[in-house]
Amino acid sequence: AAGVIQSPRHLIKEKRETATLKCYPIPRHDTVYWYQQGPGQDPQFLISFYEKMQSDKGSIPDRFSAQQFSDYHSELNMSSLELGDSALYFCASSAPGTGDYNEQFFGPGTRLTVL
Amino acid sequence: AQSVSQHNHHVILSEAASLELGCNYSYGGTVNLFWYVQYPGQHLQLLLKYFSGDPLVKGIKGFEAEFIKSKFSFNLRKPSVQWSDTAEYFCAVSSFGNEKLTFGTGTRLTIIP
Numbered sequence: 001a002a003g004v005i006q007s008p009r010h011l012i013k014e015k016r017e018t019a020t021l022k023c024y025p026i027p028r029h030d031t032v033y034w035y036q037q038g039p040g041q042d043p044q045f046l047i048s049f050y051e052k053m054q055s056d057k058g059s060i061p062d063r064f065s066a067q068q069f070s071d072y073h074s075e076l077n078m079s080s081l082e083l084g085d086s087a088l089y090f091c092a093s094s095a096p097g098t099g100d101y102n103e104q105f106f107g108p109g110t111r112l113t114v115l
Numbered sequence: 116a117q118s119v120s121q122h123n124h125h126v127i128l129s130e131a132a133s134l135e136l137g138c139n140y141s142y143g144g145t146v147n148l149f150w151y152v153q154y155p156g157q158h159l160q161l162l163l164k165y166f167s168g169d170p171l172v173k174g175i176k177g178f179e180a181e182f183i184k185s186k187f188s189f190n191l192r193k194p195s196v197q198w199s200d201t202a203e204y205f206c207a208v209s210s211f212g213n214e215k216l217t218f219g220t221g222t223r224l225t226i227i228p
Contacts, residue, residue: 033215042205042218043159056215090159094214104216106151106159 002026004107006091012113013081021076021110025093031055032074033104034066035090043090049074081114088112117142119206121219128196129227136191136222138180138206145211148189150180151218153203162204165189176200198226 005024013019025032031050035043045058049068060066063081068074078085088111092104122137140146150162163174170182180191189206206219 031214035216042220043216045215045217048215056213058215092159092216103161103164104214105161108158 004091004093004105006107006110008110009108010111010113012115014115015081015083017081019078019081019112021078021089021112023074023076023091023107025072025074025091026105029093029095029105030072031094032068032072033092033094034074034076035092037088037090037109039087046076083114086112086114117146117208117210117217119208119217119219121206121222123222124220125223125225127225127227130198131195134191134193134196134200134224136204136224138189138191138219139187140189140206140208141187142208142210147209147211148180148182149207149209149216150174150178150189150191151205151207153205155202159205162191196224196226198228200224201226
């Protein structure tokens with residue numbers, strides 16, 4: 001079965017650079033979630049989108065922005081990168097209103113390292 | 116705001132031992148409860164979930180969990196663990212109508228052959 005696809009899988013950036021992470025949800029899933037998992041920490045919710053509109057916002061820095069496109073893929077844009085942004089960034093997708101309501105399927109993550 | 120507590124940070128067991136990982140949550144309304152597993156170097160995978168109905172839920176790989184509303188708990192159990200169960204286990208909660216997941220800090224499970 002198709003899963004959530006994230007690209008790139010690994011990304012190395014310097015401080016103050018920008019990064020763009022991409023997430024392709026499972027086909028027919030219309031909701032995308034972004035989570036950040038720092039080293040040895042639990043995943044923290046950043047932001048979510050439903051039908052291309054932001055549906056919820058968590059602890060996402062102002063330096064970060066995200067959007068969902070017409071094909072439901074989502075991009076997380078990160079500017080002025082800091083060392084503390086080094087983390088594993090997970091994307092998840094779900095299809096609310098179906099039998100899988102509230103179940104999120106996670107992608108493999110993008111490991112961002114800021115030097 | 117909801118929060119999740121996992122009391123065991125690192126659990127070490129021998130193969131065939133029984134497992135119970137604690138999870139408590141705080142939230143005043145209706146919740147959905149989840150256990151996710153993260154094998155080394157891999158992404159989060161859903162082990163089991165509770166939405167409503169029978170408070171004892173069975174998941175994949177022989178895991179089960181019991182929702183005890185009066186104790187705000189959703190402990191994970193497995194009667195006999197295997198070396199392949201070595202992983203990080205996360206308890207998570209979402210509130211009805213709000214799908215974002217709030218995770219606990221995770222429990223690292225190490226199974227000794």
